Amino acid sequence: MKFLDEYRDANAARKLRQLIAGKTTRPWTLMEICGGQTHTIVRYGIDELLPPSIALVHGPGCPVCVTPLELIDKAIAIASQPGVVFCSFGDMLRVPGSRGDLFGVKANGGDVRVVYSPLDALKLAEQHPNRTVVFFAVGFETTAPANAMAVWQARQRRVKNFAVLVSHVLVPPAMNAILSSPTNRVQGFLAAGHVCTVMGYEEYEPLAARFRVPIVVTGFEPLDLLEGIYRCVCLLEEGRHGVENQYTRAVRREGNPHARQLIERVFAIGDRKWRGIGTIPASGYRLRPEFADFDAGRRFAVADLAVAESQECISGLILQGIQKPHECPAFGTRCKPDHPLGATMVSSEGACAAYYHYGRRKAE
Numbered sequence: 311m312k313f314l315d316e317y318r319d320a321n322a323a324r325k326l327r328q329l330i331a332g333k334t335t336r337p338w339t340l341m342e343i344c345g346g347q348t349h350t351i352v353r354y355g356i357d358e359l360l361p362p363s364i365a366l367v368h369g370p371g372c373p374v375c376v377t378p379l380e381l382i383d384k385a386i387a388i389a390s391q392p393g394v395v396f397c398s399f400g401d402m403l404r405v406p407g408s409r410g411d412l413f414g415v416k417a418n419g420g421d422v423r424v425v426y427s428p429l430d431a432l433k434l435a436e437q438h439p440n441r442t443v444v445f446f447a448v449g450f451e452t453t454a455p456a457n458a459m460a461v462w463q464a465r466q467r468r469v470k471n472f473a474v475l476v477s478h479v480l481v482p483p484a485m486n487a488i489l490s491s492p493t494n495r496v497q498g499f500l501a502a503g504h505v506c507t508v509m510g511y512e513e514y515e516p517l518a519a520r521f522r523v524p525i526v527v528t529g530f531e532p533l534d535l536l537e538g539i540y541r542c543v544c545l546l547e548e549g550r551h552g553v554e555n556q557y558t559r560a561v562r563r564e565g566n567p568h569a570r571q572l573i574e575r576v577f578a579i580g581d582r583k584w585r586g587i588g589t590i591p592a593s594g595y596r597l598r599p600e601f602a603d604f605d606a607g608r609r610f611a612v613a614d615l616a617v618a619e620s621q622e623c624i625s626g627l628i629l630q631g632i633q634k635p636h637e638c639p640a641f642g643t644r645c646k647p648d649h650p651l652g653a654t655m656v657s658s659e660g661a662c663a664a665y666y667h668y669g670r671r672k673a674e
């Protein structure tokens with residue numbers, strides 16, 4: 311296979327569906343932890359192709375969605391300060407904080423810019439030595455190498471007017487939290503292919519052994535997902551656990567050692583709050599003390615902001631696979647993409663936004 315269309319071939323999809331149906335003898339609940347996979351599943355109706363006894367639930371796989379409201383407010387406060395050029399990927403600009411968003415800061419005269427790489431933000435800092443350029447470093451392990459590289463380069467090139475506001479979250483601790491919950495119903499995971507491209511899948515092996523669950527590293531196209539589901543169902547039906555790699559065209563067990571080494575040099579692991587879920591121990595990256603000068607949270611003395619989430623939002627339950635988006639009473643009525651009440655509607659990768667976008671309006 312070489313081209314994108316081949317991963318969307320209808321005949322191959324039908325064969326995989328038959329294989330899954332032929333293998334399934336009882337109910338199973340599987341979770342993907344990747345907004346891109348959620349998007350593909352809902353867009354192509356993969357969940358509706360499967361035997362009714364297989365339930366797909368959607369985990370906390372959208373980094374924009376799990377960025378805490380307090381941090382959005384902190385970004386807005388920093389971006390509003392005179393002399394600051396605030397840089398971000400485009401998807402963060404429309405994410406609402408408790409009182410507005412970064413687009414609003416821009417509309418009011420703030421210097422908020424969309425960049426395509428943290429290295430572009432670093433270049434801006436070199437071009438504007440009298441301004442402070444802040445990059446909003448949001449994401450899973452996937453985007454950590456580029457952010458680490460920007461900080462590393464800033465130190466090498468002595469760019470003192472560059473800083474990052476870090477909100478990196480890590481997948482394995484979130485899976486651990488889900489599996490440890492007394493209300494957990496997830497029996498198998500589709501691990502995110504892009505995260506494993508960087509990190510490999512060694513970290514998932516102790517999880518699979520401890521909780522006796524199958525974890526299949528899976529890509530993003532429809533056939534990737536169907537094959538990942540098939541392999542997960544095979545492991546479950548045969549009473550086996552462990553980690554398998556469906557996404558062999560991109561993922562090696564050890565991941566990308568150069569990228570991992572760079573991450574380890576720049577970031578340390580610490581506790582991190584996930585929007586809709588709460589604090590998960592050792593689930594995020596923060597800058598190591600030797601890079602503290604590049605920490606925007608430290609450089610700008612913005613007080614910690616306490617923000618209340620909507621009382622009617624059930625995104626915490628959705629992110630843990632306990633409920634589905636259209637089971638929320640506010641879904642599609644009081645909560646829509648242009649007026650999101652909670653974590654999973656704020657980004658197009660969020661599960662609620664995907665359900666809304668692809669017309670899943672009624673509860674099953």
Ligand code: SF4
Pocket residue numbers: 620622623624625628635638639640641642645646650651652653654655656662
């Ligand atoms: S539909 Fe809106 S309010 Fe309901 S769970 Fe999703 S984000 Fe929260």
